Amino acid sequence: MSARDQLLVVIDPVARRTDGESVRIAKDVLGAGAAVRVCLPDGPEDFTKALARRGTRRLVVIGDDRALLRAVAALHRERDLAGCALSVVPVGAAQSLTLTRGLGVPAGAVAAARAVLEGAERRLDLLVDDSDGVVLGDLRIPPVGAGRSSSVPEDVSSSVGAGASARVIAGRAGVAAEGHAWLRSCQSFVRTLAARPARPSRPVPPARLRIEADGVTLVGLDQPVEGVRVTAGGGGLARVEVRPSPSAGADASPVRVRARTVTVSGADFRYRADAVVAGPVRTRTWTVRARAWGLTLPR
Incomplete structure (x- = not known):
């Protein structure tokens, strides 16, 4: 049997909890067409160890975007991306499979x-x-959603705590406690808190950043920036888009270039790399590595 027909299937624990049925279906389909060895890691450390023990088997990850990122990052640290073609079966919530x-x-x-x-x-x-x-x-600065309030009501943590306390009191006092006026008032108060609307979203303030592409300054610290996006676009060059803040006036049109290296510096900033938010940092440089990793896709 060739190495292509031997698979190490690493099933991310989040996928097992989120959609066990899809995991089972994927295992059945893979098992019908190849010799499958299944690994069920309990966490990131076990996940990395499983990849290191794959031998000559083809690596298949069943999980979401974070599981794929974890696999690529681990292989990159081992300097083994060039010799390993990854395969992935996406399983998870829809928003985690972008x-x-x-x-x-x-x-x-x-x-x-x-x-x-x-x-x-x-x-x-x-x-x-x-x-x-x-x-x-892609990479985004600031992270998508930064500075926005969540859809959870402001006082939801307080209401949950109060609700839990009310249930405990009712349980201790027995069914008869439900008739007490003070308990009904407490429950009504909890419902009022839970029904409060969320605060409106706050706009993200513009950042003061220096953006350089292949050593050429695109935007300096004197020009506020609304957002930066960098995408590994193929051909060994990244697509870079810088959106100056509207407060910059007539020169606020987006700047778009292609470059091999991108450096961002300035005040402490956070960034979103795929599904992971990192930072704060004061400077960071990203470099494109052409054809650095392999992914199995439909013909």
């Missing part, structure tokens, strides 16, 4: 598992930063 969909991996468990068996390796560019972090899709 990256895998964008890379061209089929959405359904059956279609994705068949692509593992019948697809072909495609070499893709990778963004690597100066702290050895990796970006598969």
Whole structure:
């Protein structure tokens, strides 16, 4: 049996908890077409150890975007990305599968598992930063959603605590306690707190950052920036888009270039690399590595 027909299937624990049925279907499809060894890591450390013990077997990850990122990051740290073609079966909540969909991996468990068996390796560019972090899709500054309030009401934590206390009191006092006027008042107060609307979203203030592409300054610290997006676009060059703040006036149109290296510096800033928010940092450089990793995709 060839190495292509031998698979190490690493199932992320989040996928097992989120959608066990899709995990089972993917395992059945893979097992019908190849010799499968299944690994069920309990956490990130076990996940990394499983990858290191794969031997000559092809690596298949069943999980969401974070599981794929964890696998690529681990192989990058081992300096073994060039010799390992990854396969992924996306399983998880819809909002946690944006990256895998964008890379061209089929959405359904059956279609994705068949692509593992019948697809072909495609070499893709990778963004690597100066702290050895990796970006598969895109990088955003500030992180998407930064500065916005959550949809959870402001007092929900207080209401949950009060509600829990009310249930405990009622349980101790017995069924008869439900008739007490003070308990009914307490329950009404809790419902009032839980029904309060969320605070309106706060706009993200513009950042003061210096953006350099291949050593050329695109935006200086004197020009406020509304957002930066860097994408590993293929061909060994990243697509860079800088959106100056509208307060910058007539020169506020987006700046778009292609470059091999991108450096961002300035006041402490956070950034979102695929599904992970990192920082704060004062400077960071990302470099494109052409065709640095392989992903199995439909032919």
